[in-house]
Amino acid sequence: MTGTPRAPARDAPRAGPVTVTGLAQRRAWRAREFPPIEQVTPGVWSVPVTIPDNPLRYTLCYLLLADSGAVVVDPGWETDRGWADLRRGFEAAGLAADRVTGIIVTHVHPDHHGLSQRLSEASGAWIAMHSAELEYLPSRIGELIGGADGFRSWLVRSGVPDDAGMFGAGEDFRIFSMAEPDVLLDDGDALDLPGRRIRVVWTPGHTPGHICLHDADYDLLLTGDHLLPRISPNVGLTPVSRDSPLTSYLESLRAMHRYGSAEALPAHEYRFRGIAERSDALIEHHGDRAREVLDIVAAMDQPTIWEVAQNLTWSRPWDEITGYMRRAALAEAEAHIEYLEREGRLIMRRDSEQGPYRLLLVAPVDPRGAAR
Ligand SMILES: [Zn+2]
Numbered sequence: 060m061t062g063t064p065r066a067p068a069r070d071a072p073r074a075g076p077v078t079v080t081g082l083a084q085r086r087a088w089r090a091r092e093f094p095p096i097e098q099v100t101p102g103v104w105s106v107p108v109t110i111p112d113n114p115l116r117y118t119l120c121y122l123l124l125a126d127s128g129a130v131v132v133d134p135g136w137e138t139d140r141g142w143a144d145l146r147r148g149f150e151a152a153g154l155a156a157d158r159v160t161g162i163i164v165t166h167v168h169p170d171h172h173g174l175s176q177r178l179s180e181a182s183g184a185w186i187a188m189h190s191a192e193l194e195y196l197p198s199r200i201g202e203l204i205g206g207a208d209g210f211r212s213w214l215v216r217s218g219v220p221d222d223a224g225m226f227g228a229g230e231d232f233r234i235f236s237m238a239e240p241d242v243l244l245d246d247g248d249a250l251d252l253p254g255r256r257i258r259v260v261w262t263p264g265h266t267p268g269h270i271c272l273h274d275a276d277y278d279l280l281l282t283g284d285h286l287l288p289r290i291s292p293n294v295g296l297t298p299v300s301r302d303s304p305l306t307s308y309l310e311s312l313r314a315m316h317r318y319g320s321a322e323a324l325p326a327h328e329y330r331f332r333g334i335a336e337r338s339d340a341l342i343e344h345h346g347d348r349a350r351e352v353l354d355i356v357a358a359m360d361q362p363t364i365w366e367v368a369q370n371l372t373w374s375r376p377w378d379e380i381t382g383y384m385r386r387a388a389l390a391e392a393e394a395h396i397e398y399l400e401r402e403g404r405l406i407m408r409r410d411s412e413q414g415p416y417r418l419l420l421v422a423p424v425d426p427r428g429a430a431r
């Protein structure tokens with residue numbers, strides 16, 4: 060999922076001059092309706108698949124058809140309803156399930172990768188993802204961080220109090236089980252779909268192995284959660300982050316300029332043009348966010364990561380951000396803090412392993428607001 064609790068307050072094109080091409084999709088998004096199944100170009104179909112109990116409401120799955128077979132990108136969240144949505148898309152595209160040769164996920168969030176298992180069993184298709192996404196599979200992360208104990212130590216070092224609403228009602232630390240891949244992809248790889256010229260573009264940030272797919276024949280970029288027209292994707296520091304996720308994300312955004320002419324086919328919201336402009340707007344958004352973190356640290360006496368998260372601007376009141384959203388918000392605050400520490404702007408200090416980190420500024424903030 061994008062998981063971002065912080066969406067810009069108003070609709071496109073406020074967050075950069077994007078041109079909406081999925082007009083029916085945007086109408087549906089605004090009316091809170093389910094968007095239509097659409098043929099985007101010959102051999103490319105957009106199929107909305109339900110996400111249960113989530114403000115995003117659906118994932119836009121894409122069907123890539125060729126005479127040699129078909130590849131399904133991001134089959135969606137695992138529910139019977141989602142499966143029915145997907146089957147309706149197949150029907151509209153005249154695609155029999157046994158013609159699906161491959162499944163590719165832009166990343167392993169459950170709103171993208173959830174149905175891969177069921178689709179693979181129904182079709183015999185291989186499942187592919189980027190090699191850096193493999194250890195980000197929830198079952199593997201769970202093991203890497205040491206299960207619930209590892210998760211709790213993350214809460215402790217971030218300064219999260221016990222009753223902090225990190226879990227929704229009936230929710231607890233749990234690990235989704237999703238399909239392991241059959242094929243690992245790398246940047247620049249051509250898709251195994253004879254008759255189509257589609258390549259993998261590695262865009263780490265939202266997750267370590269997030270990919271986009273570029274269709275050279277129709278100049279389309281399937282952007283997954285990397286680029287959405289209005290929502291700013293969540294970029295969070297996770298317990299298994301090796302590289303700085305925010306640094307990676309900013310680099311992946313800068314690299315988008317080479318696809319400036321392409322139409323963006325995102326996994327949520329609606330299709331658009333203006334990939335370079337949207338990327339620049341997101342880079343600027345994260346610059347503003349970094350400055351906001353510095354201002355909060357300057358105004359408080361050695362705050363914890365948790366205290367910074369609480370004081371950041373979110374698109375809804377903090378009390379309404381609960382469960383998964385709250386964990387994503389904390390991870391996003393931490394990604395910015397880690398980025399600023401790397402940039403030499405912040406220090407994270409901790410008295411003991413049982414206590415939280417406290418944050419200090421390296422340089423005093425210029426009173427004229429020149430914390431940049
Ligand atoms: Zn996601």
Ligand SMILES: [Zn+2]
Nearest residue numbers: 060061170284
């Ligand atoms: Zn998503």
